[in-house]
Amino acid sequence: MTGGPAGLPRLACFDLDNTLIDRDASFVAWAEWWVARAGLGREVVEWLLANDEGGFRERPELFVGVKARFGLGGDVGAMVEAYDREHPLFTSAEPAVLNGLTSLRTAGWRVAVVTNGGTLQQAIKLEHTGIGAVVDFKCISESVGVRKPDPRIFKIAAEYTGATLEGGWMVGDHPAYDIAGGIAAGLSTIRIGNHHPTEATPDRTPTYHFSSVLQTFPVILAS
Structure with a gap:
């Protein structure tokens, strides 16, 4: 009943x-794709995985961190917006x-x-x-x-x-x-x-x- x-x-x-x-597997797939597209090294993937916190770390904070750690260019707001559109396609x-x-x-x-x-x-x-x-x-x-x-x-x-x-x-x-x-x-x-x-x-x-x-x-x- x-x-x-x-x-x-x-x-x-x-x-x-x-x-x-x-979700965690899809984040790994996205991170590997994002890093390869940017021509970056495996250490960037590893940093993203270590700092993702299962998706609970705020995305602006994550992208500010990866920019600072590896000297990347780009606007954080644009990076977050792109992530919100791109990451779901790996699920x-x-x-x-x-x-x-x-x-x-x-x-x-x-x-x-x-x-x-x-x-x-x-x-x-x-x-x-x-x-x-x-x-x-x-x-x-x-x-x-x-x-x-x-x-x-x-x-x-x-x-x-x-x-x-x-x-x-x-x-x-x-x-x-x-x-x-x-x-x-x-x-x-x-x-x-x-x-x-x-x-x-x-x-x-x-x-x-x-x-x-x-x-x-x-x-x-x-x-």
Whole structure:
């Protein structure tokens, strides 16, 4: 049964980066391409990978740093804008992920991507990977004005999809944003991978912890 109170469908929320897609692998691919295009050495790639911080380092700060370290020219604002357009083109989604999302909707679930990040970059990722075409709502923090772990972002997703949060799920890789946020919104939670080691606390302890997002679809369908 997928129905919630008053017959509303239940909501399954998924983080994007390092949950539905391998964001870290796409950053490696982008960095290698960017450095090769500029005719720079392998040490620049290694610096970018060491200072990316899983995407959490602000992009202006990252490009200011790489410019200063290697004496590069170019305007930082233009570099960030180009990155936001170029990096998403190195992302991809496994067909099994797209099929899993589709299976939830076929079973009567509403499905939303709930992601922190800039509208341009995340929207391109969702279109390029095909994920945007198989979900009901793309909830990007910059677009809606709220970031995880604020539970309001999940309420926005529920409102836009005509779903209820009761009996719903949040799937993501980050304990402080995805898991804590989902728990605060009253959702069951599934953590993916171990990208962000953290101390286990009640507000960050997921219902399940899997290595792959593919393991989540049977669990949600059976709930």
